[in-house]
Amino acid sequence: MNAQLVKPYGDTLDDGRVQLSFTLPVALDEVAKEGAKQLALMMGLNEPAVVHAEDIGQGFSFFIVYGQCKHQVDLSRLKISKPEYEVLDKEGINQLIAEKMQRRMVVVGACIETDAHTVGIDAIMNMKGFNGHKGLESYHEIRAINMGAQVDSEDLVARAIEEMADVILVSQIVTQKNIHLDNLTKLSDLLEAEGLRDKVILVVGGPRISHELAKELGYDAGFGTKSYAEDVASFCIHEWTKRNT
Ligand code: B12
Incomplete structure (x- = not known):
């Protein structure tokens, strides 16, 4: 079977651009921001950029990070289980x-x-x-x-x-x-x-x-x-x- 490899589409095909958001259980400061960036790198995002960082109170900080996903998935190898029946009106x-x-x-x-x-x-x-x-x-x-x-x-x-x-x-x-x-x-x-x-x-x-x-x-x-x-x-x-x- 022919491989069908895909990765996220941002501005151009296969640029892998994604946005993700998460909270860290630490107060917002420069170390927390760098931590958010390093985490994104570890998640497989190249060139991560912390585009939004916010103190959400009591030792918690919230981040939005842009980056380029380096992974791709082969759709031709996936099997989806679903019930087999005809949907009637x-x-x-x-x-x-x-x-x-x-x-x-x-x-x-x-x-x-x-x-x-x-x-x-x-x-x-x-x-x-x-x-x-x-x-x-x-x-x-x-x-x-x-x-x-x-x-x-x-x-x-x-x-x-x-x-x-x-x-x-x-x-x-x-x-x-x-x-x-x-x-x-x-x-x-x-x-x-x-x-x-x-x-x-x-x-x-x-x-x-x-x-x-x-x-x-x-x-x-x-x-x-x-x-x-x-x-x-x-x-x-x-x-x-x-x-x-
Ligand atoms: C409204 C809402 C509430 C209302 C519920 C009011 C009510 N009368 O139902 C209130 C304010 C009570 C509430 C409370 C809480 N909520 Co709430 N809530 C929501 C919210 C915003 C919308 C849910 C909704 O109404 N969806 C619309 C319906 C139509 O969609 P649906 O449920 O997915 O159903 C469809 C399918 O899933 C499917 N389906 C569902 N059930 C079934 C059953 C069968 C048999 C079949 C065939 C199909 C089917 O068919 C439906 C139609 O297509 C969601 C976030 C979101 N945007 O989904 C959070 C959300 C579900 N809530 C969440 C949470 C955490 C809570 C609280 C624990 C918050 C808290 N810390 O107190 C409490 C729960 C308290 C409790 N004991 O359960 C989380 C759940 C996270 C998770 N995965 O566990 C969500 C996802 C929010 C979030 N992002 O954190 N919530």
């Missing part, structure tokens, strides 16, 4: 659910544990949806139950059992200290313990979630930024059909 999804399931699909969703970000799960589930794409509540063949944020995994599992959910949707936005990995593992372990894991379609989403990560964690699919209700609903009816025919 809302009408197509409703029709397929009616035809295949002959009842409404039950979807229970939540943003779990300490994570308070409701906007992601709302974007997928709420009537008004996101960016012009209506959410699952607007699909007449889907019974969508959005439990909101900061929902204990135990409560999500209990609700899924009570509602006889076909699908569980989980949102994880905060990934600091890999808290999302602990939360997602806890949920999947609980489902396993209840003997439910293979009976439900388990989907996770969030800005730092990839399909690859989701699969590694034993989930059926993972969705990142710019996901819409129709992406998830298409996957779910595709997966349900695969399992039940």
Whole structure:
């Protein structure tokens, strides 16, 4: 396969120009600025220039650095894992659910544990949806139950059992200290313990979630930024059909 090498484009092709910003846990002075420059060099940026440096108080300083990235990446060698299914529109999804399931699909969703970000799960589930794409509540063949944020995994599992959910949707936005990995593992372990894991379609989403990560964690699919209700609903009816025919 032919190599497809790329590096960042600034003003001209292959100049590698990038901008990065970071904070150092030291007060701003000339040594801190030189430290920022040296760090950029170590990160593989040639000719780094500290174009902005600011004291952000109490022993912290903030930097913006320009430089030329010396690395390039060969796109032809990369493999991206993503769920294989056709994305249908809302009408197509409703029709397929009616035809295949002959009842409404039950979807229970939540943003779990300490994570308070409701906007992601709302974007997928709420009537008004996101960016012009209506959410699952607007699909007449889907019974969508959005439990909101900061929902204990135990409560999500209990609700899924009570509602006889076909699908569980989980949102994880905060990934600091890999808290999302602990939360997602806890949920999947609980489902396993209840003997439910293979009976439900388990989907996770969030800005730092990839399909690859989701699969590694034993989930059926993972969705990142710019996901819409129709992406998830298409996957779910595709997966349900695969399992039940
Ligand atoms: C609004 C916001 C808040 C609001 C949330 C209000 C609410 N009701 O949701 C408030 C003020 C509460 C908040 C609090 C905090 N926040 Co905040 N917040 C944001 C902000 C600015 C926007 C998030 C948002 O609304 N995005 C819009 C939605 C539509 O996008 P999305 O969530 O990515 O969802 C899409 C996809 O990811 C996907 N998706 C998401 N979930 C799901 C689920 C499924 C099943 C599927 C299929 C798809 C899917 O589909 C969606 C639509 O395409 C982001 C920064 C940013 N610009 O993203 C920080 C951000 C998420 N917050 C952050 C942090 C750190 C916090 C705090 C910890 C801050 C603090 N120190 O207190 C607290 C968290 C408290 C807690 N216990 O969780 C960090 C997270 C860093 C990280 N990776 O861990 C961010 C990235 C800011 C930053 N750069 O530091 N925050």
